[in-house]
Amino acid sequence: MPYATQILKGLIAVLLCAPLLSAQEKKQPKDDLKVSQAQVMIGDRAIDYEVTAGTMALKDDKGKHRADVFHIAYIRKVKFGTKSKPRPVTFVFNGGPGSSSVWLHLGVIGPKRVVMTDKGEALPPPGKFVDNEHTWLQQTDLVFIDPVGTGYSRPAPGVKGKEFYGVDEDISSVGDFIELWVTKNRRWNSPKFLAGESYGTTRAAGLSGYLQETCDMYLNGIALISPILQFQTARFDTGNDLPYPLFLPTYTATAWYHKCLGKDLQQDLATTLKESEAFALGEYWTALAKGDALSEKERNSVVGKLARYTGLSPEFIKASKLRVTISAFTKELRRDEGVTVGRLDSRFTGLDRTQTGTRPSYDPSLAAITGPYTAALNHYLRANLGYENDRRYRILGGLPWNYGNYKNRYLNVAETLRKAMTKNPHLKVWVCSGYYDLATPYFAMEYTVSHMMLDPKLRPNIHTTYYESGHMMYIHKPSLEKFNRDYKAFMLSIPSLN
Numbered sequence: 001m002p003y004a005t006q007i008l009k010g011l012i013a014v015l016l017c018a019p020l021l022s023a024q025e026k027k028q029p030k031d032d033l034k035v036s037q038a039q040v041m042i043g044d045r046a047i048d049y050e051v052t053a054g055t056m057a058l059k060d061d062k063g064k065h066r067a068d069v070f071h072i073a074y075i076r077k078v079k080f081g082t083k084s085k086p087r088p089v090t091f092v093f094n095g096g097p098g099s100s101s102v103w104l105h106l107g108v109i110g111p112k113r114v115v116m117t118d119k120g121e122a123l124p125p126p127g128k129f130v131d132n133e134h135t136w137l138q139q140t141d142l143v144f145i146d147p148v149g150t151g152y153s154r155p156a157p158g159v160k161g162k163e164f165y166g167v168d169e170d171i172s173s174v175g176d177f178i179e180l181w182v183t184k185n186r187r188w189n190s191p192k193f194l195a196g197e198s199y200g201t202t203r204a205a206g207l208s209g210y211l212q213e214t215c216d217m218y219l220n221g222i223a224l225i226s227p228i229l230q231f232q233t234a235r236f237d238t239g240n241d242l243p244y245p246l247f248l249p250t251y252t253a254t255a256w257y258h259k260c261l262g263k264d265l266q267q268d269l270a271t272t273l274k275e276s277e278a279f280a281l282g283e284y285w286t287a288l289a290k291g292d293a294l295s296e297k298e299r300n301s302v303v304g305k306l307a308r309y310t311g312l313s314p315e316f317i318k319a320s321k322l323r324v325t326i327s328a329f330t331k332e333l334r335r336d337e338g339v340t341v342g343r344l345d346s347r348f349t350g351l352d353r354t355q356t357g358t359r360p361s362y363d364p365s366l367a368a369i370t371g372p373y374t375a376a377l378n379h380y381l382r383a384n385l386g387y388e389n390d391r392r393y394r395i396l397g398g399l400p401w402n403y404g405n406y407k408n409r410y411l412n413v414a415e416t417l418r419k420a421m422t423k424n425p426h427l428k429v430w431v432c433s434g435y436y437d438l439a440t441p442y443f444a445m446e447y448t449v450s451h452m453m454l455d456p457k458l459r460p461n462i463h464t465t466y467y468e469s470g471h472m473m474y475i476h477k478p479s480l481e482k483f484n485r486d487y488k489a490f491m492l493s494i495p496s497l498n
Contacts, residue, residue, distance in 0.1 A: 029057035029065040029156065034387045040111035040131045042138065048077040049111065049137060053387040055152060056184075058177055066159055069177045070152035072101075072385070073185075074111060074142040088140040088191040088220070088497060091178050093147060095199025097170065098399040100151040101144040102377045103369070104197055104225070108474035108483060109142060111135045112384075114376045120345065120368065120475030127372030129380060134484040139491050140193060143181060147174055147203075149399050152389050166402030167411060171206040172214075178207070179215045191220040191496050198440060198471065201227035205413035208420035208427070219420075220494055221428040223487070226440045226471045229417065230451075232410035233444035236325045241288040244323050245280035246444040251310045251329055252276035253435040254346035260311030260333060269435070269468070276309045277443060287322065326438050327359035340364065345470025346436040365470060370395065418452045421461060430490040431464040432483065434473040442466060463490065 033054035040047050052075075055068035076087065094103050106114045106129060113132035115123060136142060146153045148164035155161050164173050182188055196204035201224040211217040228234055233246050255261050256269055265272045287294050287302045294302075302322055307314045312324065312332055320328065330341045331352075338355050342348035342365030350364030374395050381387045403411060421427050431449070433442035449462060465486045469476035474483050491497060 029059070029068070031056050032068070034385060036384075036386055038111070038384070040135060040137065042131075042133050042135075047111075047135075047137060050075045050077065051385060053381065053385045056177065056180065057156075058173065058180065065156040067148045067155050067164065067173065068153065069148065069173075070146045071177075071181070072105065072110075072144045073181075074137050076137050076141060085497075086187075086190040088193060089143060089182075089187050090136060090140045090193040090195055090223075091143045091145060091181075092195045093145045093174065093200045093203060094197045095202070096150070096396065096399065097147075097165070097199050097401050098150060098394075099199070099396045100146045100377075100394060102151075102373050102395055103472055104195065104200075105144045106373055106376055106380070107472055108132070108134060108480060109136045109195065110144065111137050112376075112380060114372050116369075116372065116475050116477075118477040119347070120469065120472075120477075121348075122368045122372050125371055125375065126379075127375040129376045134480060136195075136487065139488070139497075141190075143178075145174060145177060146394075150394050150397075152391055152393055154391075162400070162402065165399045166404050167202075167206070167406060168404050169402065171203060171210050174203060175207050175210040175215060178211065179217060182217070191494070192217065193221045193223070194219060195223040195225065196227075197225040198228065201225065201440075202229060202411070202413055205229050205417040209413075209416040212420050212424060218424045219427055220496055221430065221490065222417075223430045223432065223490070224445075225432045226434065226437055226473070227431055227445050227448075228440040229414040229445070230410065230412045230448040232412070233447055234440065235410065236323075241323070243444070244288060245285045246447055247326065247329075247438070247441050248280040248284065248306075248309060249273050249276045249443045250346070250435065250438055250441040251324070254329075254341060254438070255309070255311030255333060257347055257436060258311070258334060258341065262308060265308070273435070279305055279309060280443070284322075330438065331358060331360050342366070342470065343438045344472065345434070345475075346438050347470060347476075369472065369475060414448050414452050418454055421454065421458050425458060425461070426495065427461065428490070428494055429462045430486070431462060432467070432473065432486070433464065434467045434469045434471060434479070436468070436470040437473075439471045463493070 033052050035052050038049055038051055052073045055070050057065055058067045058069050060066055092104050092109055093101050106112055111132055112129045114127055114129050147170055148155060149161055163169060194204045194207060204222050232242055234243055236243050256272055284302060287298060303314050303317050306317045316332055326343060330343060333341055335355055340350045340352055340360035343363045345365035348365040348368060350360060350362060352361045378393060431445060433445055467473040467479040469479040474480040
């Protein structure tokens, strides 16, 4: 065959195959990322950074497209010298399950912050944001992750949500995203941190094991904000008496804030809480353990003290069989005034249609933050970051959650965290709790930590701070300022950073 003819046939073959190759390329998922440059003012000092917003395609080991994970990454621009250390990077998420990362993002950690009153109440709509002088970008680069089903993160076409909506499924998909982001951005040599809030702390504890065991990625630190690791401490199920004594100190703090306690207990919150805690794990816990074997004299003693520490009437406590749930407490505390108190933050009050019923019709503390944060996030994405997406950004919503291996028993990831800390003794954990948080009460986390069976040598690796605020403690300006100081102290405790 003449050489010219061979060349001609080769060109024809290439032209015939080109459409097929193009079609195959189109099938491959692509990242949808918008990169921009920005600046945040910290006092009179400017910090320049690059921000990337968009979705990253998550694939399985065979290259199959599983999901598109929306995230916003902030990388501070710094001049590196020959002896400069790699910048730390912190992966941030909220909880739910079913919550986007908007709360930590625009509440306390990111370079912009939603404006609220000093107490944390909403200003007239729409919400607005300002430069966040407390942003963690001063100490670490940041990656805010919206797990699949939240924000703009969605399963890939043809993939069912149930592959992500579960304890183990969620941990593995977020862990795989973190590993992929670290690899794509060449950050394996950076100190790595996690920061989670609420169920996000459950995820963070699970990730401490998944990243270490599956990805061989060791963490430097974890921030657990309004944590829950052991679900038995917070489930008011028939036959599970554990939550009642663990919620009691938060009932006490709430009653103290609303001035519903006796004069002697209204003097000093810290002193009053110590008294309530001692009763909770002492006489009260013993009484619950006795059940119907409790004598009338013992019952009357406990009723009187529960009334003293909760601000509720003895008659109501008797009718509750010494067991007052969250919804009953938030409805009953100020029922006579026609006022309810919040669950996420019990400093807040709401108004129900009637004073009857066993539970509030809504959580006033959630209502206070939903509107401002939603408006601020949607405006910020388009006006500041130039990111466009016609889908609804899912701020917060319930997902059909699969507890898998934890069915018929309580989810407990405290053991996962213990194992991770044991194998990586350099891992530091910062626990942050609000006194007025009825979603994840501080005393329940104290109980969880004290029952981790952590080796005494590792116990100093866990540091706890408290705030006179609720679940999102940072909406309260004094707590926001204290939170920032506590974060700086935590970072100073990390040997590799100093």
